[in-house]
Amino acid sequence: MQRISVLFPTPTGCYDYRAEADMPAGAFVRVPFGRRQAVGVVWDAPPDNTIPPEKIKPAAEILSVPPLGAQTIAFVNWVAGYTLSPVGMVLKMALIPDLEKTSKKPLTFGAPDPAHQTIRFSDKQAEAVRQLAGIDGFGVALLDGVTGSGKTEVYFEAIAQRLVDGGQVLVLLPEIALTTAWLDRFETRFGVKPAVWHSALTPKQRRDTWLAVAQGRTSVVVGARSALFLPFRDLKLIVVDEEHDTSFKQEEGVLYHARDMAIVRAKIAGCPIVLASATPSLETYCNAAAGKYRHITLPDRFADARMPDILIADMRCRDKGAVRFISPLLCQKLTEHLARGEQALLFLNRRGYAPLVLCRACGHRFQCPHCSAWLVEHKSGGRLQCHHCGHAIPKPAECPACHEADSLVSCGPGVERIHEEIAALFPAARAEIVTSEHIDNPAQFADLLGRMQTGLIDILIGTQMLAKGYHFANLTLVGVIDADMGLGGGDLRAGERTFQLLHQVMGRAGRAAKQGTAVLQSFNPDNMIIGALKNNDRTAFLAAETQARQMLEMPPFGRLAAIIVSGKNQAPAWEAARKIAGAAPKDADIAVLGPVAAPMALLRNKYRFRILVKTGRDCKLQKMLAGWLSRVRCPAGVDVRLDIDPYSFY
Ligand code: ADP
Numbered sequence: 001m002q003r004i005s006v007l008f009p010t011p012t013g014c015y016d017y018r019a020e021a022d023m024p025a026g027a028f029v030r031v032p033f034g035r036r037q038a039v040g041v042v043w044d045a046p047p048d049n050t051i052p053p054e055k056i057k058p059a060a061e062i063l064s065v066p067p068l069g070a071q072t073i074a075f076v077n078w079v080a081g082y083t084l085s086p087v088g089m090v091l092k093m094a095l096i097p098d099l100e101k102t103s104k105k106p107l108t109f110g111a112p113d114p115a116h117q118t119i120r121f122s123d124k125q126a127e128a129v130r131q132l133a134g135i136d137g138f139g140v141a142l143l144d145g146v147t148g149s150g151k152t153e154v155y156f157e158a159i160a161q162r163l164v165d166g167g168q169v170l171v172l173l174p175e176i177a178l179t180t181a182w183l184d185r186f187e188t189r190f191g192v193k194p195a196v197w198h199s200a201l202t203p204k205q206r207r208d209t210w211l212a213v214a215q216g217r218t219s220v221v222v223g224a225r226s227a228l229f230l231p232f233r234d235l236k237l238i239v240v241d242e243e244h245d246t247s248f249k250q251e252e253g254v255l256y257h258a259r260d261m262a263i264v265r266a267k268i269a270g271c272p273i274v275l276a277s278a279t280p281s282l283e284t285y286c287n288a289a290a291g292k293y294r295h296i297t298l299p300d301r302f303a304d305a306r307m308p309d310i311l312i313a314d315m316r317c318r319d320k321g322a323v324r325f326i327s328p329l330l331c332q333k334l335t336e337h338l339a340r341g342e343q344a345l346l347f348l349n350r351r352g353y354a355p356l357v358l359c360r361a362c363g364h365r366f367q368c369p370h371c372s373a374w375l376v377e378h379k380s381g382g383r384l385q386c387h388h389c390g391h392a393i394p395k396p397a398e399c400p401a402c403h404e405a406d407s408l409v410s411c412g413p414g415v416e417r418i419h420e421e422i423a424a425l426f427p428a429a430r431a432e433i434v435t436s437e438h439i440d441n442p443a444q445f446a447d448l449l450g451r452m453q454t455g456l457i458d459i460l461i462g463t464q465m466l467a468k469g470y471h472f473a474n475l476t477l478v479g480v481i482d483a484d485m486g487l488g489g490g491d492l493r494a495g496e497r498t499f500q501l502l503h504q505v506m507g508r509a510g511r512a513a514k515q516g517t518a519v520l521q522s523f524n525p526d527n528m529i530i531g532a533l534k535n536n537d538r539t540a541f542l543a544a545e546t547q548a549r550q551m552l553e554m555p556p557f558g559r560l561a562a563i564i565v566s567g568k569n570q571a572p573a574w575e576a577a578r579k580i581a582g583a584a585p586k587d588a589d590i591a592v593l594g595p596v597a598a599p600m601a602l603l604r605n606k607y608r609f610r611i612l613v614k615t616g617r618d619c620k621l622q623k624m625l626a627g628w629l630s631r632v633r634c635p636a637g638v639d640v641r642l643d644i645d646p647y648s649f650y
């Protein structure tokens, strides 16, 4: 009898079966499972020979679906080991629902033509192209250049060169940047649209694309982070655009960082990987500085486009009486730019009208009953809403605590409030709000970009949705309403994220021939990050940030893992968190911080506690954590999650 291991897309792991025919690793099989049939994948794990032969059921049927290749299997195993997740849950990300259905009219994918368009590169760009072409086998390159320097053109050329002999290419973009604008650009360059992969695909699109990738019928896939788990057979190149973007970190289910895992996937495939960014993450930057990655720079904007002039509006000297979120300086610049018929973008990373509503009479604040969060006022719907769980109530006419009428005040601005202020200041201007509530599919986004391009909009007011990946020739003014917003909170990457985001937002101004202006409104104009932004001095920022992290032995100079313990009942969750912290290995080179109540101490009705584990760079983190947690038994109803290399600390 030949025993095989079959893995199911569940947390439980592999089960032994008897192979009835040749059933190689990667094959999809239908097998009896309890009283029903289940589909699993023959796995390359050794069978569990302790189970007596008579208990082993036959794996009767092999499905006519292309098997997962050895590289995909190796990748799934690696991710599971790194994130300390059950292999089955990682496998789940590599499968598609309704695998066996066949589409009546399957999607077809055209073959990109590397020679469809020829580009004349500048000397610097040509040198970057040459360096990328020079990578033989696995290798990581940081393609580092300001917005508008031609990074996209350069990596398009690398794609063209790698595709000449066939094979496949994966381009990862932050979900938000997966716009028609990018796809149109790809089509201009290669004559066809690439295959796309993101959360808004229909099940049929998913299935057709998955099958086309598995059968090698599509050569270029552009996708959000989950595209990493597609069954590529013959990867020739991976590109991670906007590699610094924190949305590459998946925060639900299997907690992985798509940029880091992309490097692993490239290593398994033995192909190069390009990390592109105007503001590289500190991790990537340090790896490049240490010579582990090739550092390819494009220092200038293409053609005549220049970086914008940057002005700081010091919000401390505001006239106290004025309820203005738009400073006199920004107001003046808006007047000038609008008078010239140019467009402006106002950036505020906060949806709704006001982040907090309170009663002037008794001080009552509206809080979410399910989360440690204030309810955000949304004026458009007349609601107060929790941005974490969706809980919403109509805004009451009187205070529910003291019953005083007309006593509720809205504190602080959200984009709706900025819109209101703009309407009062510039009644003739056509202003539009852009957030994930207003735009939730690519068609709506394309429509918005179209109206912007044809000049139907004067002022865009929006969240970070507007920071990415496209450019408007006539957009010459960017106003950052609250440049300090990301700096509080004290999380490890707060400064880095603020620098990256604001740098990117400001880069939206003046990308074509016209000179741009950016106005940063700040209460801390002396802050190092605001200063580095003002002087467009990335080097100073990176040097200071590197030094601070080095001193604190924080990543990339040390390693972090978070243990998040949560439960519907507070006491058992707290008890479990204390037990876990108490069981920490004593000998190892680790620091255990906590347990403490998480900043979001209550989230969707669950109480949360956090333990932060800090180790040296060479610590075998996974092995240490696995051993540690195996010594603690947690009661039912208490959930323990591990976050290796955490990016969020809420
Ligand atoms: P980045 O990706 O660094 O932001 P892009 O590749 O988007 O830069 O380039 C910015 C703009 O300049 C785009 O419109 C692009 O088509 C154009 N561009 C860049 N390099 C060239 C080139 N060599 N020839 C023609 N247009 C170019």
Ligand code: ZN
Pocket (backbone or CB within 6 Å): 368, 369, 370, 371, 373, 386, 387, 388, 389, 390, 391, 604
């Ligand atoms: Zn809530």
